[in-house]
Amino acid sequence: MIREDAVSEEPDFDPYHPDCPSRQLVDRVGDRWTILVTGVLSDGPARYGEIAASVGGISPKMLSHTLKALERDGLVTRKAYAEVPPRVVYELTDLGRTLRPVLLSVEAWARENAPAVLSARERYDAS
Amino acid sequence: MIREDAVSEEPDFDPYHPDCPSRQLVDRVGDRWTILVTGVLSDGPARYGEIAASVGGISPKMLSHTLKALERDGLVTRKAYAEVPPRVVYELTDLGRTLRPVLLSVEAWARENAPAVLSARERYDAS
DNA sequence: CGGTATCCTCAAAGATACTG
DNA sequence: CAGTATCTTTGAGGATACCG
Numbered sequence: 001m002i003r004e005d006a007v008s009e010e011p012d013f014d015p016y017h018p019d020c021p022s023r024q025l026v027d028r029v030g031d032r033w034t035i036l037v038t039g040v041l042s043d044g045p046a047r048y049g050e051i052a053a054s055v056g057g058i059s060p061k062m063l064s065h066t067l068k069a070l071e072r073d074g075l076v077t078r079k080a081y082a083e084v085p086p087r088v089v090y091e092l093t094d095l096g097r098t099l100r101p102v103l104l105s106v107e108a109w110a111r112e113n114a115p116a117v118l119s120a121r122e123r124y125d126a127s
Numbered sequence: 128m129i130r131e132d133a134v135s136e137e138p139d140f141d142p143y144h145p146d147c148p149s150r151q152l153v154d155r156v157g158d159r160w161t162i163l164v165t166g167v168l169s170d171g172p173a174r175y176g177e178i179a180a181s182v183g184g185i186s187p188k189m190l191s192h193t194l195k196a197l198e199r200d201g202l203v204t205r206k207a208y209a210e211v212p213p214r215v216v217y218e219l220t221d222l223g224r225t226l227r228p229v230l231l232s233v234e235a236w237a238r239e240n241a242p243a244v245l246s247a248r249e250r251y252d253a254s
Numbered sequence: 255c256g257g258t259a260t261c262c263t264c265a266a267a268g269a270t271a272c273t274g
Numbered sequence: 275c276a277g278t279a280t281c282t283t284t285g286a287g288g289a290t291a292c293c294g
Contacts, residue, residue: 013241015234016163018184021245023159025237030157032150036143048256057145059288064257074247085255086294095243102236107142109229110152114140116222118148120201175276186268191277212275213274258293266286273278 028073033058033066035103038092041076042100045091075099155200160185160193162230165219168203169227172218202226 013022028034033055040046040054052063067090070076075096081087092100140149155161160182167173167181179190194217197203202223208214219227 013238015237016166016181016183020241022237022241025241025244026162026233027159029233029237030159030162032154032157035153035157039143052256054143056143057150059290060257061259061289062287065287072248072251073244074251075244080256083255086257088256095240095247098240099236102232105229105232106153106156109226110142110149110156111140113222113225114147114149114152117152117200117202120222121199124199124201179276186270187277188269188279189267192267207276210275213277215276256294258291260291261289263288264286266284268281268283270281271279274276 028069029099029102031066033062034070035106037063037066037070038075038096038099038103039107041090041092041096042104045089048088048090051090070096155196156226156229158193160189161197162233164190164193164197165202165223165226165230166234168217168219168223169231172216175215175217178217197223 014020015022015026017023036055036058037051040051046054048063048067051067052058052060055063058066067076067078071078075093077091077093079089079091081089141147142149142153144150163182163185164178167178173181175190175194178194179185179187182190185193194203194205198205201220204218204220206216206218208216
């Protein structure tokens, strides 16, 4: 029984291999600011200042850095309007929207299990 | 119409607030090694050396550090058998298993969208 | 308003060597 | 085998100030 490798194997991206590009994607998705910024954009387009206000604690530098990385990866679009004062709107691309369910589930997990993890930590630290 | 806040509000963990503990959970889940190590343990219990072999590129130090953090958070159990040579088996707890679908979806996303992201990058870098 | 530019710190992470 | 100990580096990330 000969298997059609070309069909069943695909290019075979494997994040468990250190040199695979998909490893970088795990890193990007895993980035704390990526998760939070993309989470905000999941609710619809938003301006720079709105994102900054929504994601508490992020510095201008990290926000712009995160946004730029997301834009480079084709996950977010940036539209600047030549007005005074300037207005810049960020929005998820179709590709970026495929990330929504993933990131939202990370967020939901964090919310739901914070109590359990926190008490596990106390127990661990006590011993 | 008076709302029962105690019922509908829950403790209200919000990762978007910088001081909320759930922010740390987003960070932990987002950690590259956490994703990969937990991914391995999703297939069942595994020994230290097995995990090391599966997760390409991880150093002994980071593996033990990651494992310890997961144990502290109540996501993984560690069982050491007093044998020669020593055998130590790590396993996901029930709480840790709630993380499986989340992490697996991150991994799946990375695999599936690596080509699209990679070509977006090339396009971006070209301009 | 929407960013850059700059400086600075600290800790995450790699490499290596060694031990219970 | 399963780690720990130690040393070192580098760059992520915060704070601040300023520019188009």
